[in-house]
Amino acid sequence: xxAPKQKWTPEEEAALKAGVLKHGTGKWRTILSDPHFxxxxxxxxxxxxxxxxxxxxxxxxxxSRKKAKLALKRALPPPPKHDDDNNTRALSIVPLAxxxxxxxxTSPRTHASKKSITSLxxxxxxxxxxxxxxxxxxxxxxxMYIEDNFKTPPNMKRHVAVRLKHLSSNGPLVKIKHKYRxxxxxxxxx
Amino acid sequence: xxAPKQKWTPEEEAALKAGVLKHGTGKWRTILSDPHFxxxxxxxxxxxxxxxxxxxxxxxxxxSRKKAKLALKRALPPPPKHDDDNNTRALSIVPLAxxxxxxxxTSPRTHASKKSITSLxxxxxxxxxxxxxxxxxxxxxxxMYIEDNFKTPPNMKRHVAVRLKHLSSNGPLVKIKHKYRxxxxxxxxx
DNA sequence: CGGTAGGGATAGGGTTCT
DNA sequence: TAGAACCCTATCCCTACC
Numbered sequence: 003x004x005a006p007k008q009k010w011t012p013e014e015e016a017a018l019k020a021g022v023l024k025h026g027t028g029k030w031r032t033i034l035s036d037p038h039f040x041x042x043x044x045x046x047x048x049x050x051x052x053x054x055x056x057x058x059x060x061x062x063x064x065x066s067r068k069k070a071k072l073a074l075k076r077a078l079p080p081p082p083k084h085d086d087d088n089n090t091r092a093l094s095i096v097p098l099a100x101x102x103x104x105x106x107x108t109s110p111r112t113h114a115s116k117k118s119i120t121s122l123x124x125x126x127x128x129x130x131x132x133x134x135x136x137x138x139x140x141x142x143x144x145x146m147y148i149e150d151n152f153k154t155p156p157n158m159k160r161h162v163a164v165r166l167k168h169l170s171s172n173g174p175l176v177k178i179k180h181k182y183r184x185x186x187x188x189x190x191x192x
Numbered sequence: 193x194x195a196p197k198q199k200w201t202p203e204e205e206a207a208l209k210a211g212v213l214k215h216g217t218g219k220w221r222t223i224l225s226d227p228h229f230x231x232x233x234x235x236x237x238x239x240x241x242x243x244x245x246x247x248x249x250x251x252x253x254x255x256s257r258k259k260a261k262l263a264l265k266r267a268l269p270p271p272p273k274h275d276d277d278n279n280t281r282a283l284s285i286v287p288l289a290x291x292x293x294x295x296x297x298t299s300p301r302t303h304a305s306k307k308s309i310t311s312l313x314x315x316x317x318x319x320x321x322x323x324x325x326x327x328x329x330x331x332x333x334x335x336m337y338i339e340d341n342f343k344t345p346p347n348m349k350r351h352v353a354v355r356l357k358h359l360s361s362n363g364p365l366v367k368i369k370h371k372y373r374x375x376x377x378x379x380x381x382x
Numbered sequence: 383c384g385g386t387a388g389g390g391a392t393a394g395g396g397t398t399c400t
Numbered sequence: 401t402a403g404a405a406c407c408c409t410a411t412c413c414c415t416a417c418c
Contacts, residue, residue, distance in 0.1 A: 007399060007405055031391060050406080052392065057404060197393060197411060221385065240412085242386065247410060
């Protein structure tokens with residue numbers, strides 16, 4: 003028949019990653035339409051992008067907390083989730099996409115938003131970016147990521163919550179609500 | 193992470209079907225406002241109802257062909273699983289609101305008074321409603337739908353024809369004279 | 383603005399290929 | 401047995417049209 007399994011080239015994979023960094027996850031058609039990536043990805047469909055991103059994410063997440071999370075899931079049937087937050091039912095925060103180059107999280111220190119970014123802020127951004135949750139990450143996920151990857155003071159959660167509020171009110175994070183769901187705002191320039 | 197995909201429960205689906213039977217298709221906001229369904233469907237929007245109805249109709253239309261296709265696909269690796277009968281996945285029957293009794297044409301005591309709706313009548317209404325043919329459905333379409341989705345006795349067509357006549361003379365159906373087609377009467381009494 | 387219809391995109395489960 | 405690539409389709413989103 004037609005195609006005996008078209009393997010992804012490193013160029014395609016790089017284009018996909020750059021596209022996600024620029025437009026965010028879940029914007030597969032947008033990435034495909036971006037002239038910056040369309041040439042490299044011209045033989046891929048939006049669904050292909052989605053599938054490949056899923057594969058990348060799955061393999062990338064072995065190393066963080068997911069292992070323990072899954073193990074816990076099997077051991078403990080009742081997940082005791084409750085909202086001790088203020089009044090938000092489900093808060094997700096996603097990094098604002100930026101148009102040019104940016105944010106190499108493996109060797110950072112070289113970027114700054116226009117607003118003040120503390121070191122905790124950078125950690126928060128790293129958490130959200132690396133978690134790669136399609137619909138954004140809620141506070142609990144962010145907390146867990148930071149607990150996994152850093153030594154944290156006892157009141158880390160409070161600090162993080164404060165910074166999240168700041169970052170989403172006048173920083174690079176966006177918190178938007180739609181049916182108890184949050185998403186990026188770069189689809190809405192005005 | 194508020195709701196990464198709200199799957200429809202059987203209760204919700206039943207409420208939607210009952211709502212369509214009561215108010216007609218395209219009356220999504222009306223169905224939602226009906227106190228009889230609003231509790232079950234409280235987490236759904238009118239657009240959700242519309243989308244779900246479309247999906248129900250599509251799967252109903254392709255009814256048996258799809259199953260035949262899948263059967264073919266799995267013909268080669270025949271695993272001798274023996275749970276063929278308590279499988280609820282197969283042919284879904286309209287579960288009107290909360291009738292425990294389920295329409296099986298094997299006992300067609302379709303002798304109705306002028307008001308009562310028999311099981312066969314309900315199946316006919318389901319057929320016409322799900323077929324959603326803009327100009328109504330003729331007998332052949334209705335026959336095919338029923339054959340596709342139910343186990344039918346040998347003289348099903350006769351029974352259906354009788355009920356069609358009854359339903360259109362003093363029931364909820366409207367017979368479109370021009371082409372011997374039938375349509376529901378639910379579309380706005382005025 | 384609120385509602386509906388329809389097109390189209392995405393998410394997630396499943397399947398096939400290697 | 402596992403992982404990558406691909407398929408299926410329920411759900412969700414966007415836009416045009418009242």
